[in-house]
Each structure stands twice: as C-alpha cells, then as structure tokens.
Amino acid sequence: MSLDVSFIFGGLSSEYDASISNLTHIISSYLALPPAERPFSVKHLYHLSRDDSLVRTFPFHSAFTISKLQTYISDTSILPGRTLPYTFDAIKSRNEYVVNLLPGQFGEDGGVQTLAALFGLKGTFGDPQVASLAMNKHAMSSFVSSLFPAETVKVPKTKLVKPRYLDNAIQFAQSLRGPVVAKPNSLGSSLFTDVFGTFSDPEADIYPLLDKIFKYDSAALFQEFIPGDDYSCGCIVTSSELIMLPVVKIETERGFFGYNEKEDSKLSNKKIVDTGDTVSERLKSVTRIIASAIDIYSIARFDFRVTNTSEIYFLECNCIPGLSKDSIFTKMLLHHDMTVIDLILLVASHSNSFTRKPHLIE
Secondary structure: OOOEEEEEEEOOOOOHHHHHHHHHHHHHHHHHOOHHHOOOEEEEEEEEOOOOOOEEEEEOOOOOOHHHHHHHHHOOOOOOOEOHHHHHHHHHHHOOEEEEEOOOOOOOOOHHHHHHHHHOOEEOOOOHHHHHHHHOHHHHHHHHHHHOOOOOOEOOOEEEEOHHHHHHHHHHHHHOOOOEEEEEOOOOOOOOOEEEOOOOOHHHOHHHHHHHHHHHOOOEEEEEOOOOEEEEEEEEEOOOOEEEOOOEEEEEOOOOOOHHHHHOHHHEEEEEOOOOOHHHHHHHHHHHHHHHHHOOOOEEEEEEEEOOOOOEEEEEEEOOOOOOOOOHHHHHHHOOOOOHHHHHHHHHHHOOOOOOOOOOOO
16 A cells, blocks of 8 residues: 655744745656656645735645645645645545645644644654754753763753843843844744844944844844854664764864755754764764653654764754755665665654543543
8 A cells, every 4th residue: 555645834933945945846756757666646735825824735646746835835826825724634634645845834843734634644753842842042052961970961041032131131141241143932943043242332233134133033132152163963763763874074164054044054064973973872862862851743853063072062942853865864864874765755654643641531
C-alpha cells in the first residue's frame, strides 16, 4: 500500500518566504526523481495565504511543475480559498498525513498545533505545549538550565524586555559591561537580531530595533554576548529511536550568526564537525537529553554557542527547522546520507503523531 503525504505551507508569519523556499526544495527534489522511484505519493498542497488568511488546495498530478506551483502561490484568484478549520475538517475526513511547513508565529508556536490536535490530524504538528515552549526563547532557556548543572550547559544572562519596562532592561544591558545581543523572544530566522558592542549611548541604535521587534512580538530579549562559535545540532525522532544528525559549526567574520549572515550565504561558512570531535559528541549528548525531555515528535534543531574553553551555552530550539536547499538542517541530512525526501518518508512512516488526551475525567 503506497504512502500518501500532503503539505501545508505559507502562513501568516514573517517567515512566510522561508516556508515557500522549504516547500519548493522538497517538491523540486521529489519531481527530480523518476516516478517509479518516488517513495510516497503527494496528495495535496495546502497554501495558507498571507494575503487573505485563507487556504487553497493545489491539485498535484503527474504534470505538476515548480512553475505551476509558483503560479498557484502568486495568484489567489485561481482557486477558491477556505478557512483553516474548514480545510482541517476536510483533511480529517480524508485521513491524510500532513507535513507542517508553517514556521514562525501561529505555525510553530502552538497555534496550528492546537487546531490540529482538536481535529485529530495525523502529521508532524506535534504537541502544542512543546511548540509553545520551544518558540518562547526565554522560557526554553529556563527549562534547559533546569536540566543540566552549570558545568555541563549554561545559558547566557538574559533579560526579558517588555515595552513598559524598557528603562529597567536598558539598565540590565549596561550592567553586563560588554557586547549585548538584542532579539525577539518568539520570532525565528534571526529576524531583528543584532549584537551591540556598547550600551553607553543606546538610543541611536537599540530603540529603532526594539520598535520593529514590538511590532511583531510581545517581548524582546537582551542577552549577554558569549565569545565563541555558533554550533547547531539536529535530530530526527521516530516511534522507536532518536537519530542524531551531524553537528554543524557556523563561522562568520564578525563572530555572530545574525539575520544578515543567514540571508547572505557569503557571510558565513557552515561546516560539518567531524564525528568523534569532543565538542560534537558533547553537543549530541546535550541535544539528546533536551529532545527527550520536551518530547519532540519528528524533527528539531538546537543552537548553541561554544567558548574557546569549550563551555557550552544553549541558545534556542527550532521545531520546524528550514528544509530549503541551503539550510543548516539540509546540510546535516546530506552528511547523514539522507535527502529531504528520505526524511519525509522516515517521519511519515515511522514517527508518531500527537494525540490529544481526553480532558474530561469520568
């Protein structure tokens, strides 16, 4: 019996373009395979439009092309739109397995996961509470710090910044007496993330950045800058095992992997850390413990800073890591002898879907 897989993508967050890139890479990779070698059938592509918040179901067929995909995405007049609950009801009636490609707010923060759980959908949505925790960088750092002694894993000194308590947060940043990272608490892709060398005169740079953050996020973070290197560790969770992927080290000219570095591949060098490397093995061990503790359902990527004395600092968790051609997670997969198609086959056929427990106690 053939395996059928559908995808939901697009979304209402500032990471909409990343979602389109992820799906485009997946479908391109799928179409590049001879039909006889495709390990599953693509049933439906569900586009959640940022223009009108409606979902359009694209027909997938033997003559489907990337050009047709781009046409469907760009022109909302081609197909009628439906509300997300209506679409989820249709998905439930068809008993489809759906891969969630909605990164960022609502798609990754527990919103769509809650709806999927209420409708009882099968797919990579996962636990709404886990998604909400992982998306909240401040809460996730607190959770991780409770799992490990400080000599094993640290978290940078951090201040949650709310608009009405901004003066107090600025005082905290000045007290660090060193570079400070400012970033949103629950946006991904390093949006509006930057490092400041001094807070002696913060008004020139920090306030405009915070204005942008507060437009899309209810809170920002001020965090001490940890000198060292950026590392990322990914994993795949099936019903029977937790598969660790190769660790990636990210090198940048200014020693900081921010938004500009993510957008321009020329500003960073991502390289696989050799198996057996001490730092790599420690990061895999830490990642395994965190992923098991929060009960990841399919895939995740964890980001760290490692100092020149090999101290590990946890930064954040991504429950919907990028799957575009040049993404860090795709690089991990390739060095694990897997493609994105192999990944989807694995999680669709061997991972558990989240099932909501009954709320009524009899």
